[in-house]
Amino acid sequence: MAQHFLISAKARTLSLKAVFRMGEDAAYRTFCEMRWPETDGEAVCPKCGCYETYNITTRRRFKCVACYAQFSVTSGTIFASRKLAFTDLLAAIAIFANGAKGVSALQASRDLDVQYKTAFVLFHKLREAMIREAHGRTLDGIVEVDGAYFGGYVKPANERENRRDRRLVANQSGKRKSVVVMRERDGETLTFVGKSEAAGVAVVREHVASSAVIHADEASHWDALHGSHETYRINHSVSYSDGVACTNMAESFFSRLRRAEIGVHHHIAGPYLPSYAGEMAWREDNRRVDNGGQAAKMAGAAMEAPVSRAWKGYWQRAA
Structure with a gap:
């Protein structure tokens, strides 16, 4: 082996x-x-x-x-x-x-x-x-699309009689967001963060070429993609690959992001979720590059990037 x-x-x-x-x-x-x-x-x-x-x-x-x-x-x-x-x-x-x-x-x-x-x-x-x-990137070829929810965790009550079903909107914090991933087979990855997975339909249409073939699961909001792209669907309650449709590359991305949330950072706040999702997309795209090459690409990208407006003077106190 x-x-x-x-x-x-x-x-x-x-x-x-x-x-x-x-x-x-x-x-x-x-x-x-x-x-x-x-x-x-x-x-x-x-x-x-x-x-x-x-x-x-x-x-x-x-x-x-x-x-x-x-x-x-x-x-x-x-x-x-x-x-x-x-x-x-x-x-x-x-x-x-x-x-x-x-x-x-x-x-x-x-x-x-x-x-x-x-x-x-x-x-x-x-x-x-x-x-x-990833700015201005358009995906083509075979593109896998999927979504998953991150952040906004609410600790359940200790006593059984006081526990609430956290799947209900009334019992959620409102901070939980959906990450939608668009990933080429053996290619590049794009991510989008929104309030729901359905909000990613418009983003997929914008960033995936009309000539691309899309693979998605059976979630009803992906039905709209059949009108703009050749689309194949996989029912995950039956199997994860039926020989035609498959979203395993997208699931691989979510595995990395979920491990980062649970095992490394333990908590990812809503405003920072797009940054962490973008980071994991970059890591997935460069997973076959040696660590020296990855470090060189990171450093090179940092030296080409302009002064950060979001993080400039972050720790400086106001007068």
């Missing part, structure tokens, strides 16, 4: 030991090469695009010859105004990449010896950069 990729040596091309051994200067140079790959790490002014700059080595900053603007390797990126050392940033990315089902901010704060809020914000910035890769 062939060895699974994830436990093979090919899947391990980066370790924390290697990151900390490289030192701060090498880590800084790595960020320069990721920011300006077309010039082999030589600075390019983000304001006017000039290739001629002065290197202020004592402050690790640059000054543009043309417009005199000063900038650093992280200026204008999602890491702007960073306070962590470059070695710590690379280590955080490596830790994040190594979590097959995600990594909790609490664990990262202990591994890196930083505040919980620092790790929490940093990881959400990485998720924001990762999700940008």
Whole structure:
């Protein structure tokens, strides 16, 4: 029997030991090469695009010859105004990449010896950069569609006579949301978060090409897809694959997201659910990439992403 990729040596091309051994200067140079790959790490002014700059080595900053603007390797990126050392940033990315089902901010704060809020914000910035890769994506070929509910857990009453049926709307918190996944067979993944699974029908029509073949379960709201796409249905109360229709790839995504919710984060708040769903979609799409390659893709996406508007100044107190 062939060895699974994830436990093979090919899947391990980066370790924390290697990151900390490289030192701060090498880590800084790595960020320069990721920011300006077309010039082999030589600075390019983000304001006017000039290739001629002065290197202020004592402050690790640059000054543009043309417009005199000063900038650093992280200026204008999602890491702007960073306070962590470059070695710590690379280590955080490596830790994040190594979590097959995600990594909790609490664990990262202990591994890196930083505040919980620092790790929490940093990881959400990485998720924001990762999700940008899916913007404007259209799926084609064979696309599996499914939905599942996450969050909004209400702890049941202790005494039997006081217990309530949490399946009823009256006994729910109102925070539970549906994640709808659209996943190509051996291709890319898109996610949508809404109040109900039925709200995903319009999203599927928007992001799945009309030439695609859709596989879905027997939920009644997917009936509307027959009018716009060639659609096959599977009745999960009978089987999970009947030789024609199958949504096992979509179910695989939900397995990863559910394990992340239950076993890693324990609770995913409603406003953050789209970020966690997008992260797990990225992990599913890159599950056959070695951990070094995943870390490089994360870091590259972060250096290409603009300053975060959602997480900028998150921990700064109001006056």
